[in-house]
Amino acid sequence: MKKRLPICVIGAGLIGARHVEVALKSDFVDLVAVVEADEARRIKLTESGLSAVAAVDDLPKNVQAAVIATPTPAHYENSMSALDKGLGVLLEKPVAATLGEARAVVDAFEKAGIPLVVGHHRRCHxxxxxxxxxxxxxxxxxxxxxxxxxxxxxxxxxxxxxxxxxxxxxxxxxxxxxxxxxxxxxxxxxxxxxxxxxxxxxxxxxxxxxxxxxxxxxxxxxxxxxxxxxxxxxxxxxxxxxxxxxxxxxxxxxxxxxxxxxxxxxxxxxxxxxxxxxxxxxxxxxxxxxxxxIDPILAQMERFAAVIDGAHDDVLCTGSQGILAxxxxxxxxxxxxxxxxxxxxxxxxxxxxx
CATH class of the missing domain: 3.30.360.10 (Dihydrodipicolinate Reductase; domain 2)
Known part of the structure; x- marks a missing residue:
């Protein structure tokens, strides 16, 4: 990759915190912001030196990709919000709460030609x-x-x-x-x-x-x-x-x-x-x-960054493969x-x- 990929992490719960952790370790991504609706968590993130915002609409303009790690019921809305901003997405499993929502998400990203990866990290070992x-x-x-x-x-x-x-x-x-x-x-x-x-x-x-x-x-x-x-x-x-x-x-x-x-x-x-x-x-x-x-979460994120940069990857879980699982x-x-x-x-x- 020519330069670090500016990314955000949406959701700072248990798995979101893991993505934040590996993003800060990676030489291939630059964690620009964390999106967290909960004010108490947002304050803690800010106190730790991270940039934290309340909503996707508040993200800096230079963000190019998002890791979505919110609870499953919010996956559909979060994914569509990221797509509206043209962001490539690494979406924690499952894709959405129902197959109907999941297929709508995957179809929308495929139609827009924007990368969508589902977070089945075991593949990366x-x-x-x-x-x-x-x-x-x-x-x-x-x-x-x-x-x-x-x-x-x-x-x-x-x-x-x-x-x-x-x-x-x-x-x-x-x-x-x-x-x-x-x-x-x-x-x-x-x-x-x-x-x-x-x-x-x-x-x-x-x-x-x-x-x-x-x-x-x-x-x-x-x-x-x-x-x-x-x-x-x-x-x-x-x-x-x-x-x-x-x-x-x-x-x-x-x-x-x-x-x-x-x-x-x-x-x-x-x-x-x-x-x-x-x-x-x-x-x-x-x-x-x-x-x-290795840390498979880190490996997955760096593979994802390479895909955003135009690389082909047959290990990462695609949207359609995520739907099948x-x-x-x-x-x-x-x-x-x-x-x-x-x-x-x-x-x-x-x-x-x-």
Missing amino acids: PFTVSAREELSSLGDLVGVQGFWSLRKNDSYFDPLWRRKPGAGPLMINLIHEIDLLNFLIGEISEVTALTSSARRKLEIEDTASLALRFENGALGSFLISDAGASPWSFEAGTFENPNIAGTGQDYIKISGTRASMEFPSRKIWRADYSGEVEWGRGLSQFEAPAYSS MEMTLATALSAKLGKPVSRGEVPQDFRGI
Whole structure:
């Protein structure tokens, strides 16, 4: 890039603060302002030396791009306000509160020819990119099995909204896994789901079990729970989140007609002999080279800055890919509600996962 990209961050809550943090570290962006409607937060931002304004309309004229990190119900309005100013946008997931709003946002940005990236940052880890590249060596993909289970502390549920429909592991955590599977395996076309609230006995689910069909013919299963204690999750396996204890354990297994892979380690099981691969001769284990850890939020922001500067990037999540992850997450909630499979295209435009 020729010079730093002048950006703003809209929303200074938990994830917004992370974007502010990495923007201040980056050599590729210049954090010009933070948009925060809450006056108390705005005062704190100003006292820390940042420029803080109350609304998008108050932004300096030199801002060229925005990171939107407000609560989901505000994504549609915030995105359209940024588009009105001609700003490229890095939009935290999900794209919007409903598929109807999400499609309106993506269509508007595509029509204007202005970049829109959805914040599925797991794609930016070097081991994730490497895994996608190495999957072709497995032969035709057959199936994938995932197991994400982290026991959230009881105080996590003290806020009332975290005990209400829409705040369970489906809408909070599963969307990350859906996008990751779309990125690695291929697009999910159908989901069948069971949910349970038997362990926490709250209004929301605490556990869900999914059966998945992919467009390329592969099948999958996934269990997700915020009630079960286990060493298996993306966060624990990768040490990505400093607030979650790391284990280094793989939590996804992918099989193909010639070999299999464990993720995130990228450990490969393949034949070390010629000829037909078959169960009587077995497979040998091959360890993958390790990568240095990175901050994926920072990597995502710098990739986004390069896209605004005209670069092509096939790792970042596009608007349409963000919609797909959102759609199949909502399809999971709908399947559990209806007790039947839900395919792509069957989720109502106004469905909010409850």
